[in-house]
Amino acid sequence: MPEPWIIEHPCAKCAFFKGSVWQPVERIAMSVLTRGFTRKSLIADEVLFEQDDQNEGVFCVSAGLLALRTHHPNGTSTLLKLAYPGDVIGFRSFLANARHKTEARALLPSRVCIVAHRDADRVVRGNPSVLTRMAARCVSEIDSNHDRIISAATTSNRKRLSDLLLRLMAAHGEQVGDQMHMQLPLSRSDLADLIGVQPETMSRLFKRLKDDGVFVVSGRDIQMPLMQPSHILLGRPGK
């Protein structure tokens, strides 16, 4: 018999509770959720799940930054997604009931909340609205993949890198005087895997951005003047 007292939702205190896929659910589902609920801290470079692993649940990033990567047979890899707090990961293999196609590895010290597969399944079955919200996550995943396919097909690597750095700056940077400043959370190889070029090319792209005065770069230290001639960021005419 269900308890008449109010059971607190395991995500209730999370900053992302409002947009959680697990919310709202019926009271009964809360106990299932609570039972399947775990939190996990990851140090930088720690792996949350491995490519080809069986899905063990649905993961929700609550702090830090994870990279979703697929490794190719020839030793190279492609960085498919950066997962920020609020992002749900592992739902692809959860929904398909299949193995992970990507590896999830922390780029920064991170924290994830986990709903174990079996219990996630049960909650979803009893609460179609959870499925609706997961489908919405799928859709935004599709959207961002489309954006990436389009930018790869229509935009120069130089502009794509500059866009990426702008996004990273927005997420990780802070204002210092009239400059933005950040510590890059990614290595040059990771950036190369994200843009889809070789590391040597990435290095040269950085050089060009530096030479053009768009960014001040020193290792992982990036600075960016807040007011800069917009034509530089927009790239050469046409591209």
Next chain:
Amino acid sequence: MPEPWIIEHPCAKCAFFKGSVWQPVERIAMSVLTRGFTRKSLIADEVLFEQDDQNEGVFCVSAGLLALRTHHPNGTSTLLKLAYPGDVIGFRSFLANARHKTEARALLPSRVCIVAHRDADRVVRGNPSVLTRMAARCVSEIDSNHDRIISAATTSNRKRLSDLLLRLMAAHGEQVGDQMHMQLPLSRSDLADLIGVQPETMSRLFKRLKDDGVFVVSGRDIQMPLMQPSHILLGRPGK
């Protein structure tokens, strides 16, 4: 009170009934489905829905071939997906309750089945399993987008074109003697939009494929020897 007689499922006679997202549903949902159900024939080059149109339902391709394209402000476009019989399209904007991000245009004379938005909504609400199957379509969409991102990042344009032609040959070709033969359903520009290169480059890629003896090309007529030295299709070592 539901009719005791058997109502036939509107997709019952479809070749893709077995894998339909609309199947199985409760008997009551069948009448809603039937009510919202339309079929539409498209001549080559006819538009099913326009980019930025409001979603009017969920479409299931039953014959022919459609191209999902997004047009960019600068006049170029990217071909994001070829939709074959059995494919469901429009589910992205249906699930997100948003406008279409792509245009759907028939490349060949085609036929689609349509479940009107309002009724699709109703069926989904009453039958969570429909949502599960739509989520599965989302997941395979994500998978194929990932494959595309990966191949764009790691494979030469030459190999990507050759892979594409192989897939098209499998779908549209027929064996004539010891050759495969097909009529290309796509213009050179469409192929260029699909691979992500300029039309001039596409023309040169074809020339190289021809020169290397992989394909015999004449306009939209493509022939391919069935037994060919596999190293040609695999491309240069490394790539």
Next chain:
DNA sequence: CGTAAATTTGAGAGCCGTCAAAACATGTGG
């Protein structure tokens, strides 16, 4: 301070984008 790993630099070949022009295909009206 020294070793291993990551990043940058150099050189050369090949591929792609751009612009412009030629070749080809298609459809129309005479």
Next chain:
DNA sequence: CCACATGTTTTGACGGCTCTCAAATTTACG
């Protein structure tokens, strides 16, 4: 059936970018 106009595809020339391999340099860390 031809002449013509239109739209698509191919070709040429050229500059710029990326890949590859190799070596130099910097950074990270024990």
